Amino acid sequence: MFAEVVLSKVSSEIDKIYHYAIPENLRGKIQVGHQVIVPFGRRQDVGYVVGFVKEAEVTRVKEIIKITSPCPLFGKEQVEFAKWLAYYYFSFFATALKLMLPPGQKPKELSSPQSRLKSPLSPPGIEGKEVKVAETNLRLTPEQQKALEAIKGVIDQGRSEKFLLCGVTGSGKTEVYLQAIAYLLTKGKNALVLVPEIALTPQLIQRFQERFPGLIAVLHSHMTLKQRNQAWLMIYQGETRVVLGTRSALFAPIKNLGLIVVDEEYEVSYKSEKSPRYHTREAALKWAEINKAVLILGSATPAVETYYLAESGFYRKLVLPQRIDQRPLPPVEIVDMRKEKDFLLSRRLREELKEVLAKGEQAILFVNRRGFFTLVICRRCGLVLECPKCSLSLTYLPGKGLVCFGCGYSVPSLVCPRCQGTELKYFGVGTQRIEKEVAEMFPSARILRWDRDAVSKSSSHEAFFSAFAQGKANVLIGTQMVIKGLDVAKVTLVGVVSADFALHLPDFRAAEHTFQLLTQAAGRAGRHHLPGKVIIQSFYPEHYALQAAAHHDYESFYQKEISYRKELNYPPFSKLICLLISGSDQDQVKKVAQELANFLKRREVQGLLGPVPAVIARRRGQWRYRILLKGKDLEEIRPALAETLAKIVVPKEIKVLVDVDPVNLL
Numbered sequence: 084m085f086a087e088v089v090l091s092k093v094s095s096e097i098d099k100i101y102h103y104a105i106p107e108n109l110r111g112k113i114q115v116g117h118q119v120i121v122p123f124g125r126r127q128d129v130g131y132v133v134g135f136v137k138e139a140e141v142t143r144v145k146e147i148i149k150i151t152s153p154c155p156l157f158g159k160e161q162v163e164f165a166k167w168l169a170y171y172y173f174s175f176f177a178t179a180l181k182l183m184l185p186p187g188q189k190p191k192e193l194s195s196p197q198s199r200l201k202s203p204l205s206p207p208g209i210e211g212k213e214v215k216v217a218e219t220n221l222r223l224t225p226e227q228q229k230a231l232e233a234i235k236g237v238i239d240q241g242r243s244e245k246f247l248l249c250g251v252t253g254s255g256k257t258e259v260y261l262q263a264i265a266y267l268l269t270k271g272k273n274a275l276v277l278v279p280e281i282a283l284t285p286q287l288i289q290r291f292q293e294r295f296p297g298l299i300a301v302l303h304s305h306m307t308l309k310q311r312n313q314a315w316l317m318i319y320q321g322e323t324r325v326v327l328g329t330r331s332a333l334f335a336p337i338k339n340l341g342l343i344v345v346d347e348e349y350e351v352s353y354k355s356e357k358s359p360r361y362h363t364r365e366a367a368l369k370w371a372e373i374n375k376a377v378l379i380l381g382s383a384t385p386a387v388e389t390y391y392l393a394e395s396g397f398y399r400k401l402v403l404p405q406r407i408d409q410r411p412l413p414p415v416e417i418v419d420m421r422k423e424k425d426f427l428l429s430r431r432l433r434e435e436l437k438e439v440l441a442k443g444e445q446a447i448l449f450v451n452r453r454g455f456f457t458l459v460i461c462r463r464c465g466l467v468l469e470c471p472k473c474s475l476s477l478t479y480l481p482g483k484g485l486v487c488f489g490c491g492y493s494v495p496s497l498v499c500p501r502c503q504g505t506e507l508k509y510f511g512v513g514t515q516r517i518e519k520e521v522a523e524m525f526p527s528a529r530i531l532r533w534d535r536d537a538v539s540k541s542s543s544h545e546a547f548f549s550a551f552a553q554g555k556a557n558v559l560i561g562t563q564m565v566i567k568g569l570d571v572a573k574v575t576l577v578g579v580v581s582a583d584f585a586l587h588l589p590d591f592r593a594a595e596h597t598f599q600l601l602t603q604a605a606g607r608a609g610r611h612h613l614p615g616k617v618i619i620q621s622f623y624p625e626h627y628a629l630q631a632a633a634h635h636d637y638e639s640f641y642q643k644e645i646s647y648r649k650e651l652n653y654p655p656f657s658k659l660i661c662l663l664i665s666g667s668d669q670d671q672v673k674k675v676a677q678e679l680a681n682f683l684k685r686r687e688v689q690g691l692l693g694p695v696p697a698v699i700a701r702r703r704g705q706w707r708y709r710i711l712l713k714g715k716d717l718e719e720i721r722p723a724l725a726e727t728l729a730k731i732v733v734p735k736e737i738k739v740l741v742d743v744d745p746v747n748l749l
């Protein structure tokens with residue numbers, strides 16, 4: 084018997100499984116998941132046991148030196164998961180495997196005697212942590228009941244099933260999750276609930292904690308390393324039964340996993356920006372399959388790809404077409420800004436705002452950009468002021484000068500770098516400009532601006548959320564974070580100051596993103612006893628994404644969108660892999676990109692586009708070129724790409740990044 088070991092170090096030369104002999108004293112002790120010290124070349128290295136084989140690949144096999152973790156850090160399932168992640172997303176196996184390890188733990192710390200890691204006393208289950216589910220007197224709607232019964236039925240049968248829960252905003256998807264989990268726990272299984280970063284509000288955490296007192300572990304990236312490590316240990320030791328977290332919680336060491344929920348599955352933040360560049364939805368699908376668990380994807384605005392798969396029967400569709408308690412969806416009015424004199428706030432939006440303030444209710448104004456002016460041009464020579472390190476225009480922030488949101492570069496002087504002219508012209512609408520406008524128009528309004536500039540100054544998102552929820556402000560102005568997940572009873576007006584921005588992005592998902600944003604924004608209004616209203620300002624009111632959002636009509640949006648996708652052969656009708664080649668020397672980047680493309684072409688890869696400069700052609704001083712590969716399925720592209728990456732020697736100073744199923748083509 085030999086142990087299969089993966090080295091902790093990551094590089095393309097050692098990205099494989101090595102075989103080691105097991106010394107006498109470790110036989111019967113060593114398990115998959117153990118961290119070990121092994122001889123490698125003339126050195127010793129840290130590695131992880133990922134399996135066992137009867138025959139070794141080489142004749143002269145070295146012996147494992149010692150085990151350095153007090154117990155296995157992962158199981159066979161995690162090994163299978165990491166293998167899939169590495170294969171699917173073109174990452175190193177060790178990189179994928181490290182996602183499963185305790186957060187922030189450096190290999191050598193594990194061997195210290197103070198380590199808190201101990202073997203779990205007993206597997207979690209009915210005999211483990213006692214289940215105390217708080218009683219709820221909430222009456223489900225017939226549709227909620229139907230959805231819940233379908234999920235319970237599958238849990239009873241103990242089989243794996245994939246659901247898409249399509250529910251309009253305010254239709255009570257979370258309640259379905261909660262009751263499904265409560266049922267699951269009585270069967271001795273554990274649950275994982277994934278939500279987008281922005282939606283993991285104190286409100287949501289509290290709701291879960293109240294329902295499952297003492298059984299919840301929360302995991303997200305804003306926790307300190309120590310907090311995350313503690314949560315990891317509690318989960319590992321079976322002290323909690325339900326994990327609620329953002330995308331990295333997917334790798335929590337949950338045993339006996341019976342249900343995975345991915346809420347708002349379309350969210351762009353579900354895609355990892357680091358290798359392996361996994362999409363939480365796709366990875367959760369695989370993880371559910373490995374664990375034979377039930378998967379529930381939930382959304383009011385499913386990704387077009389997801390809905391397509393539901394239509395074709397891959398996902399079982401459950402529908403919540405109405406808000407709870409027969410509350411109506413808010414009426415949406417689109418204001419044609421071409422007919423307005425004031426392009427910041429239309430007459431209709433001002434009227435409604437005035438009324439809301441008079442009635443003592445609350446309003447949310449969504450602005451897509453932060454800052455004050457988002458574009459600055461020199462009057463003398465016509466130069467658009469750009470960041471010297473990025474191909475991004477600079478934003479004007481009062482008190483700070485000109486700022487690049489791509490890299491943080493800022494310059495206090497308002498001078499043209501080309502002609503030294505001091506007469507600049509300012510354009511564009513950011514959150515701070517709307518804040519000033521509303522303050523001037525309604526001097527008595529209590530305004531709260533919630534965007535990244537405001538958050539970095541004060542404590543946290545929680546502070547903003549609770550200030551607004553407690554009514555300390557009556558107008559909330561902000562970027563995306565104000566339209567996702569907020570559920571405040573007195574919000575009766577949502578104003579979308581500019582709805583068009585996303586439509587003009589050079590991305591085939593532009594219409595989808597716009598529709599999702601508008602629907603989510605509209606979803607914040609009138610969620611409780613007070614009826615709500617939504618005003619969308621647009622220069623392009625006839626666009627189908629706006630029209631469908633105004634009518635709360637996902638189906639009509641989908642029908643239009645899917646026909647475009649088919650016509651242009653974009654996902655779900657094709658699969659994409661994006662290669663991003665970057666470096667500080669533009670000519671060199673271009674040359675490497677061209678070499679890669681030529682090599683791929685010789686492998687007869689169909690649907691190769693590029694290389695072309697990326698939309699953001701330069702970022703933090705790095706030039707960026709893009710190659711897009713499009714295929715009927717990934718298997719059509721994969722072999723040629725793998726061969727190309729293995730054979731083309733890329734200079735050290737050039738980075739080649741592989742993004743499978745990219746969500747962002749900028």
Ligand SMILES: [Zn+2]
Pocket residue numbers: 461462463464465466499500501502503504
């Ligand atoms: Zn100038």
Ligand SMILES: [Zn+2]
Pocket residue numbers: 470471472473475487488489490491492703
């Ligand atoms: Zn910059």
